Amino acid sequence: MPRVALLTGFEPYGGLDRNPSAEVVKQLDGAEILGRRVVGRILPVTFGPLRRRIHDLLQETGPVAVVSLGLCPGEPVIRLERVAVNIADFTIPDNEGARLADDVVVPEGLTALPATLPLRAIEQALLRAGIPARLSTTAGTFLCNATMYTVLQAEQAAGVPSGFVHLPYLAEQVARLCEEVRAGKSAEPYAPHALASMSLGTMVEAARIILEVSLEERPRPPASSSRPTA
Amino acid sequence: MPRVALLTGFEPYGGLDRNPSAEVVKQLDGAEILGRRVVGRILPVTFGPLRRRIHDLLQETGPVAVVSLGLCPGEPVIRLERVAVNIADFTIPDNEGARLADDVVVPEGLTALPATLPLRAIEQALLRAGIPARLSTTAGTFLCNATMYTVLQAEQAAGVPSGFVHLPYLAEQVARLCEEVRAGKSAEPYAPHALASMSLGTMVEAARIILEVSLEERPRPPASSSRPTA
Amino acid sequence: MPRVALLTGFEPYGGLDRNPSAEVVKQLDGAEILGRRVVGRILPVTFGPLRRRIHDLLQETGPVAVVSLGLCPGEPVIRLERVAVNIADFTIPDNEGARLADDVVVPEGLTALPATLPLRAIEQALLRAGIPARLSTTAGTFLCNATMYTVLQAEQAAGVPSGFVHLPYLAEQVARLCEEVRAGKSAEPYAPHALASMSLGTMVEAARIILEVSLEERPRPPASSSRPTA
Amino acid sequence: MPRVALLTGFEPYGGLDRNPSAEVVKQLDGAEILGRRVVGRILPVTFGPLRRRIHDLLQETGPVAVVSLGLCPGEPVIRLERVAVNIADFTIPDNEGARLADDVVVPEGLTALPATLPLRAIEQALLRAGIPARLSTTAGTFLCNATMYTVLQAEQAAGVPSGFVHLPYLAEQVARLCEEVRAGKSAEPYAPHALASMSLGTMVEAARIILEVSLEERPRPPASSSRPTA
Numbered sequence: 001m002p003r004v005a006l007l008t009g010f011e012p013y014g015g016l017d018r019n020p021s022a023e024v025v026k027q028l029d030g031a032e033i034l035g036r037r038v039v040g041r042i043l044p045v046t047f048g049p050l051r052r053r054i055h056d057l058l059q060e061t062g063p064v065a066v067v068s069l070g071l072c073p074g075e076p077v078i079r080l081e082r083v084a085v086n087i088a089d090f091t092i093p094d095n096e097g098a099r100l101a102d103d104v105v106v107p108e109g110l111t112a113l114p115a116t117l118p119l120r121a122i123e124q125a126l127l128r129a130g131i132p133a134r135l136s137t138t139a140g141t142f143l144c145n146a147t148m149y150t151v152l153q154a155e156q157a158a159g160v161p162s163g164f165v166h167l168p169y170l171a172e173q174v175a176r177l178c179e180e181v182r183a184g185k186s187a188e189p190y191a192p193h194a195l196a197s198m199s200l201g202t203m204v205e206a207a208r209i210i211l212e213v214s215l216e217e218r219p220r221p222p223a224s225s226s227r228p229t230a
Numbered sequence: 231m232p233r234v235a236l237l238t239g240f241e242p243y244g245g246l247d248r249n250p251s252a253e254v255v256k257q258l259d260g261a262e263i264l265g266r267r268v269v270g271r272i273l274p275v276t277f278g279p280l281r282r283r284i285h286d287l288l289q290e291t292g293p294v295a296v297v298s299l300g301l302c303p304g305e306p307v308i309r310l311e312r313v314a315v316n317i318a319d320f321t322i323p324d325n326e327g328a329r330l331a332d333d334v335v336v337p338e339g340l341t342a343l344p345a346t347l348p349l350r351a352i353e354q355a356l357l358r359a360g361i362p363a364r365l366s367t368t369a370g371t372f373l374c375n376a377t378m379y380t381v382l383q384a385e386q387a388a389g390v391p392s393g394f395v396h397l398p399y400l401a402e403q404v405a406r407l408c409e410e411v412r413a414g415k416s417a418e419p420y421a422p423h424a425l426a427s428m429s430l431g432t433m434v435e436a437a438r439i440i441l442e443v444s445l446e447e448r449p450r451p452p453a454s455s456s457r458p459t460a
Numbered sequence: 461m462p463r464v465a466l467l468t469g470f471e472p473y474g475g476l477d478r479n480p481s482a483e484v485v486k487q488l489d490g491a492e493i494l495g496r497r498v499v500g501r502i503l504p505v506t507f508g509p510l511r512r513r514i515h516d517l518l519q520e521t522g523p524v525a526v527v528s529l530g531l532c533p534g535e536p537v538i539r540l541e542r543v544a545v546n547i548a549d550f551t552i553p554d555n556e557g558a559r560l561a562d563d564v565v566v567p568e569g570l571t572a573l574p575a576t577l578p579l580r581a582i583e584q585a586l587l588r589a590g591i592p593a594r595l596s597t598t599a600g601t602f603l604c605n606a607t608m609y610t611v612l613q614a615e616q617a618a619g620v621p622s623g624f625v626h627l628p629y630l631a632e633q634v635a636r637l638c639e640e641v642r643a644g645k646s647a648e649p650y651a652p653h654a655l656a657s658m659s660l661g662t663m664v665e666a667a668r669i670i671l672e673v674s675l676e677e678r679p680r681p682p683a684s685s686s687r688p689t690a
Numbered sequence: 691m692p693r694v695a696l697l698t699g700f701e702p703y704g705g706l707d708r709n710p711s712a713e714v715v716k717q718l719d720g721a722e723i724l725g726r727r728v729v730g731r732i733l734p735v736t737f738g739p740l741r742r743r744i745h746d747l748l749q750e751t752g753p754v755a756v757v758s759l760g761l762c763p764g765e766p767v768i769r770l771e772r773v774a775v776n777i778a779d780f781t782i783p784d785n786e787g788a789r790l791a792d793d794v795v796v797p798e799g800l801t802a803l804p805a806t807l808p809l810r811a812i813e814q815a816l817l818r819a820g821i822p823a824r825l826s827t828t829a830g831t832f833l834c835n836a837t838m839y840t841v842l843q844a845e846q847a848a849g850v851p852s853g854f855v856h857l858p859y860l861a862e863q864v865a866r867l868c869e870e871v872r873a874g875k876s877a878e879p880y881a882p883h884a885l886a887s888m889s890l891g892t893m894v895e896a897a898r899i900i901l902e903v904s905l906e907e908r909p910r911p912p913a914s915s916s917r918p919t920a
Contacts, residue, residue, distance in 0.1 A: 076306065076426040077404065083775055083802060085827055091641060099644060102810065112773060112802030120792065127409050130402035132427055137775055138828035171432060172360035174307065179357050181551060184559060196306040196426040197362055202401060313545055313572060315597055321871060329874060332580065342543060342572030350562065367545055368598035411781060414789060536766065536886040537864065587869050590862035592887055631892060632820035634767065639817050656766040656886040657822055662861060 004039045005211050006063035008054075010070050010143065013045035013095050020170045020203060021069035027204045034215045036064060043068075045143055046096040047088065051106075054150045065161045065214040066151050067117065069207065070144035072166035076196035077132035078206045079166035080119045081139040084149035085112045089141040105149045113152040115163035117210070118217040125213050131206050132198075139164050161214050165207075168198040234269045235441050236293035238284075240300050240373065243275035243325050250400045250433060251299035257434045264445045266294060273298075275325040275373055277318065281336075284380045295391045295444045296381050297347065299437065300374035302396035306426035307362035308436045309396035310349045311369040314379035315342045319371040335379045343382040345393035347440070348447040355443050361436050362428075369394050391444050395437075398428040464499045465671050466523035468514075470530050470603065473505035473555050480630045480663060481529035487664045494675045496524060503528075505603055506556040507548065511566075514610045525621045525674045526611050527577065529667065530604035532626035536656035537592035538666045539626035540579045541599040544608035545572045549601040565609045573612040575623035577670070578677040585673050591666050592658075599624050621674050625667075628658040694729045695901050696753035698744075700760050700833065703735035703785055710860045710893060711759035717894045724905045726754060733758075735833055736786040737778065741796075744840045755851045755904045756841050757807065759897065760834035762856035766886035767822035768896045769856035770809045771829040774838035775802045779831040795839045803842040805853035807900070808907040815903050821896050822888075829854050851904050855897075858888040 007028055009021030022042050029040030039061050043053060058066070072079060088103040119135055126133035139145040148164035155162045169177075174197040180186035237258055239251030252272050259270030269291050273283060288296070302309060318333040349365055356363040369375040378394035385392045399407075404427040410416035467488055469481030482502050489500030499521050503513060518526070532539060548563040579595055586593035599605040608624035615622045629637075634657040640646035697718055699711030712732050719730030729751050733743060748756070762769060778793040809825055816823035829835040838854035845852045859867075864887040870876035 077408065082777065085773055085802065087772065087827065089825075091644070093644075110801065111804050112775065114801050123412070127405045127412075130405045132401055132404035132408055132425055134408055134425070135779075136828075137777065137831060138826075141827060171362055171428070174362035175357045175360045178307065178353075178362055178364055182353070182357075184551070184553075195362055195364070198401070198427075199429045199432055201431075202429055312547065315543055315572065317542065317597065319595075321874070323874075340571065341574050342545065344571050365549075366598075367547065367601060368596075371597060414781070414783075537868065583872070587865045587872075590865045592861055592864035592868055592885055594868055594885070631822055631888070634822035635817045635820045638767065638822055638824055642813070642817075655822055655824070657888075658861070659889045659892055661891075662889055 002036060003064045004061050005033060005036045005215060006057065006061050006066045007038050007040045007207065007211065008043050008068040008147070009040070010043050010045050011095070014092055016173065018170065018173060019071055020167045020200070021071055023170065023200055024069055024167065024203050024207050028207055033208065033211050036215055038211060039063070043147060044095065046094045047098050047100060047143060047146060048096060050143060050146060051150050054147065055154060058151070058154050063160060065211065066155060067207065067210055067214060068147050068151060068164045069167055070147070070164065071169065073169060074194045074196055075166055075168050077134050077168065078126055079134060079136045080123060081148060081164040081166065082115055082119060082135055082137050083112050084139055084145050084152055084164065085141070086110060086149060087141045088146055094143060105146045106153060109149070109153065113149055113156065116152065116156070116161045117163035117214050118161065119163065121217055122210050122213045125209050126206055129205065129209055131202055136166070139166070165210060167203055168196055171197040171199050173197065232266060233294045234291050235263065235266045235445060236287065236291050236296045237268050237270045237437065237441065238273050238298040238377070239270070240273050240275050241325070244322055246403065248400065248403060249301050250397045250403070250430070251301055253400065253430055254299055254397065254433050254437050258437055263438065263441050266445055268441060269293070273377060277324050277328050277330060277373060277376060278326060280373060280376060281380050284377065285384060288381070288384050293390060295441065296385060297437065297440055297444060298377050298381060298394045299397055300377070300394065301399065303399060304424045304426055305396055305398050307364050307398065308356055309364060309366045310352060311378060311394040311396065312345055312349060312365055312367050313342050314369055314375050314382055314394065315371070316340060316379060317371045318376055324373060335376045336383060339379070339383065343379055343386065346382065346386070346391045347393035347444050348391065349393070351447055352440050352443045355439050356436055359435065359439055361432055366396070369396070395440060397433055398426055401427040401429050403427065462496060463524045464521050465493065465496045465675060466517065466521050466526045467498050467500045467667065467671065468503050468528045468607070469500070470503050470505050471555070474552055476633065478630065478633060479531055480627045480633070480660070481531055483630065483660055484529055484627065484663050484667050488667055493668065493671050496675055498671060499523070503607060504555065506554050507558050507560060507603060507606060508556060510603060510606060511610050514607065515614060518611070518614050523620060525671065526615060527667065527670055527674060528607050528611060528624045529627055530607070530624065531629065533629060534654045534656055535626055535628050537594050537628065538586055539594060539596045540582060541608060541624040541626065542575055542579060542595055542597050543572050544599055544605050544612055544624065545601070546570060546609060547601045548606055554603060565606045566613060569609070569613065573609055573616065576612065576616070576621045577623035577674050578621070579623065581677055582670050582673045585669050586666055589665065589669055591662055591669070593666070596626070599626070625670060627663055628656055631657040631659050633657065692726060693754045694751050695723065695726045695905060696747065696751050696756045697728050697730045697897065697901065698733050698758040698837070699730070700733050700735050701785070704782055706863065708860065708863060709761055710857045710890070711761055713860065713890055714759055714857065714893050714897045718897055723898065723901050726905055728901060729753070733837060734785065736784045737788050737790060737833060737836060738786060740833060740836060741840050744837065745844060748841070748844050753850060755901065756845060757897070757900055757904060758837050758841060758854045759857055760837070760854065761859065763859060764884045764886055765856055765858050767824050767858065768816055769824060769826045770812060771838060771854040771856065772805055772809060772825055772827050773802050774829055774835050774842055774854065775831070776800060776839060777831045778836055784833060795836045796843060799839070799843065803839055803846065806842065806846070806851045807853035807904050808851065809853065811907055812900050812903045815899050816896055819895065819899055821892055826856070829856070855900060857893055858886055861887040861889050863887065
């Protein structure tokens, strides 16, 4: 049985009713890309169970590639993260009310782990397809970064290409935000650019390209790899 | 013969190879909305002939509503302009190299003219359709503002609802911009938000909604109006 | 007795404990510039009494020039407003809880009134002094704009140069905002640039230069002016 | 003889005639803080000689703390960097024309190194002094990051607290930038916030506080440290 590509997103958080990463995951769950089935999973926005959940998911699916998606409010393009850091420092509480401060993702973990996805090839493929994209050197210090760090740490021995991609708001979310500002229910953002968005169709296309390039360029695992296949 | 709705856009400028406003106009030229035919026209980005061209166009088409579109680089949403000012003050040259400084659009003209489109009804319809939108009190001091001012001045006597709408970059334009930055051919924007964009499909849908609401809510012209019909 | 230059600022609003415009006014109240005494006054951030208060103040002081100051959160430079519009449309309530929507400053007033301060000479003098400054075509639709519109309408007959200047946050205010974000008491701004600030000393110097240039370039009032002198 | 605190800045680059980091260094070179002499040094903005220069400087001065400063155009506050990454990827050329792409700072180096300055204590002291400040998880991928990485790698064995601080533009630099935009000599920034600045006096005060807190909280080096003292 062919091994799968794992695509993760997050549930909504921070008072929003949707999370674009979950919407993209729902659209691609079950799709077949370069002969691999895409397994889409939604992660909780709660630090406590997050690492266990990720480890279970990796064990359960034994993926050949892992692409994790998350929302970055205000970000205008597909943002390919280069580095996950061993820092957990939240400016808002997670969905269970935890607000970690100057903490770590993994005790005794390395300071940072680099993405193992072929980021430049992905960037080039996205731009050629007319989809705005850029590389970034910070995935923040909230659950997006924690997820990236956890997956990279788990998959590095097996050489499974893994990484994290930040998505803009969905256009509909910004429309809702505009309505709330208009109704006085939400504070006006300091700057219009907090209102950047992308259509769901473009984001789904972006995720498909990211998976495709990741699967194409997957380096062969070492022959002696002891990694169990699902 | 039913009178038409006029939709204008601009040719490319500032080194860009496309202008989203022209792309939207091409898509809607000839469409029928609420029984009115949409006449789409592309305006030059040259101050010299602009006013004459607009007057000819209004004379030729005798529209029942005028919606003008233009690009605002970095703007993330559909921006509905409330006011045109009698100022022409360019930070970049127009397509013939003219760079007006502290000049006026129309000698002896009023300081400002208010949009006569039903902006709040348009905003509401756009947001309900999930399209990000906001009202703005400045259309700048370049050709977008000059077009808005010229149309409003020409149409105010006849009571034809008119106004201006700023559009974000097309997604493809930002992808190109990202490529140029990556290749060192273009300066990196100071801030990522200069990279905000919108899909052409969303912009076309927005323009259709704007025209529809404008035609629905069109106030009856005064009975004694001497305006010639085309 | 020589006539005075009027400098206005605003009391704090929107949950802030200080308003940079009031701090600048306190520093310059009573100063002498080019032989004119500066009269500094703090205006309420309440739409109801604002216009009456301004008219009383103009009557009382009979100024030869009026410079009004206000805060623009997130603005990084001294922003010289070109135009006041006859729109009152608040995204936050004023200090008495009023939240006007799509209203006017003055019933039957003109759409807009242009600043009568020598803005380009002021800009040049500020930049030469090393103080960041720019012209703007929108003073917003809150009380800053209402003040600018009211003063311009009142003073235009007498030819008294008048206008409005937006100021950045004080550095101390942004330090406080950073503390609140850090403590989880305030939402993190979407973008770092909401944290732009300027030192009080630079703002006071800017206001002094603005008054000086305004007094230097003051056009002679018409000989037949019936304006009462204070 | 008491050991010194090393404060580094950069020469101008990118077409600018000044670098705020160098200006701050000049003001504090030779100052005495908590009984330590501040040694201020200006680094070249050229990748080639940078690492050798830094190693020589550390050897020569044998500092008890190292604070490196650099400019971040558009940044509005004192930005305390948490992490240096082993990436050299320039969007503009350095002062000798080198434009590294997807390269490393140090072959075989760790992915990232954490700042060893007491960042939270520094942040708190700055904010209490009314100086805007924030922590950041990316120092970019240009020479600022390369300097931070190089110093941290060199000093980690000896336990010398070290780190990097990004500074805003000087107010005078933004005034110059505004002049250039006004004169059409420079492209208008996409967003006003590219115009954020800080006064030199505030930056010097910030650097003094950073050094003071770093010296106060300096952890004792291990007794067996073989580090040579200057």
